[in-house]
Amino acid sequence: MPIPPPSTLKRKSSLPVWASIGWRVFAVVALLGLAVGVHWIERDGLKDTADGHVSFLDILYFTSISVTTTGYGDIVPVTNAARMFDAFVVTPIRIFVVLLFLGTAYNFVLKRTWDKWRMSAIQKNLSGHIIVAGYGNTGSETVDELIARGTPPGSIVVIDMSEDRLAHASACGCIILQADATRDQVLTDVKIERAESMIVSAGRDDTSILITLTARHLAPDLRISVTVRNEDNEVPARAAGATTVVNPVSFSGLLLASSCQGSHLSEYLMDLASFHGRVQLMERKAQPGEVGKPLASIATGLGVRIYRDGKPYSFAEPESRALMAGDTILEIATHHK
Template sequence: MRKFPERRRRKQKNALILHVNSGLSPEKTLLLRACLIFALLAVVIVIFWFDRDGLKDQIDGHISFSDILYFGMITVTTVGYGDIVPVTDTARLIDAFAVTPIRIFIWLIFLGTAYEFVIQKIVEDFRMARLHQSLEGHIVVCGFGHSGMIAAREMVAKGHPEDKIVAIDLAEDRVSAAADAGFIGLLGDATSEELLAKACVGRAKAVIVNTRRDDTNILVILTVRHLSKRSKVIASIRDEENIKLARLSGADLVVTPTRVGGYLLADAVETQHATPFLCDLMSAGGHMVMDERTARPDDVGKTMAEIEGGVVVHIHSGDREIPFIERERYRIQPGDKLLMICPASKPAGNP
């Protein structure tokens, strides 16, 4: 397996994204902005110093360096007190077209910092609190690439509410696409325990792990399992050698896209209609759907062939797997799980 990828990347929020993992600590961000402000103040002081002949001190008529320092500070932070004023056209033009833009830029830095570190955090905390209250029995999709988007759309097509699907990804465009589709977007690293806790994986119905790399997927599985023992974990693993590791890490079900794609391609060589039928069967928009349900009281004692409402193709009975070939012989037992092919308009569903 490859080395685990480095985490954290700074991204900007939009209205529907609920979390941002920042690449810089608040202390470093404030330090950088403070340095920028001091640099701009130094530029203003230098400008006034070289044009000091255009200024007039109303108190003693003399402009010293301390006067320039004082005038530069109050000009940038306020509009001045009138004790030192520009008296020449050049000084006034410099103040209007050089110093004023710097003053505006510095105030934008002040306001932006206040918004990012105070107002935005208050709003973010409020929205996260509401999110925690509302999320229960939801689906968390870790890695919202093309297959993640398809999975989310399929779940919606099968009746899962859009606002009960949480998409986590490092790429801002993917999280924005999830938010635009009506899902909850969390921008950040899915291997982060803090971020997964914000996604309430402990109360999730299922967690789909589908990042770009197998090693990242396995780390996500381990983190999810640390936070939740009951949530169903479905993992997408590309390399065959990593399937066992994913299962040992706590994945309930492992899907191998390369294997599934290979099966479909092989079927397409010898058949004309098998591959389209299988794709139709897997899609919620198809004419037939796969359904899994627990045996009802009136199913007990019947064979697979006697079950109405669909075709039973497989039964999971305790530790046994009952294949389709046993459909005329095996008698359904209480607690059996029936895997059925049903018409899309009449899914069997759980009772």
């Protein structure tokens, strides 16, 4: 995976838009005032080719033309001091003013127009994607695992409020959106109705449940997986519409308890869950050629469980002796790197 560049300390500007534009205008006026003042003091070094007299209005005209263009030649510097001032002061002021106006136009007009067009183009092609709401430790690890399992980074949409986290996600190739995932409009913008699934890991159980509730309202048939840290919140998460609820605290407890009974149990469980392990726990539908045969006879791996009509049956139960069409098989398969 690509390694993002080192982060730098950043802080969002507290200036409103009008103030940001205002200081730019003030800077231009101040520089013009400086040039006008020096030109007026050194007006004897200028020559008006029309009438030979340089008035204050001529100074304003000459300075404005000199700063915004290269001049028309009707008023010209004739002394060395005036020429040096125009060459080494007015010319840098002209360049600075042009760059300032270009930067302002980019920030407040061009960039917003470009961002809207680019977002519209991305939205047009969004379909069958995975939405990840929350890119903290759990969310970033989830994205890494998805990419390792073969999911194209361009089909993963990450929503988070942190600019630094989104920079990391963008470096991985993901589509990013800096926004609040609890809002209907945000989930509508990422085309949740066309998504394949959604993963919610907001860092707070109440926020994760609210995101789940919002997502279920907009996409009734979407697969939604959510993490909660408090066991009491598992039921509310399911009631909000979560298809799968994962409690990392409970899972960590299972691993720790297993490690007390043997030094290899927790390692093997992690091996099953991770793409980088020697074996993988896979889920798939029963193939037509497997219907009627026992779970133990499948050739693709070691069958450990089936799901039939939403109910689980282990390999030792009678239901696993004859697979049926529509059964979902959980198997342990060798990882082919």
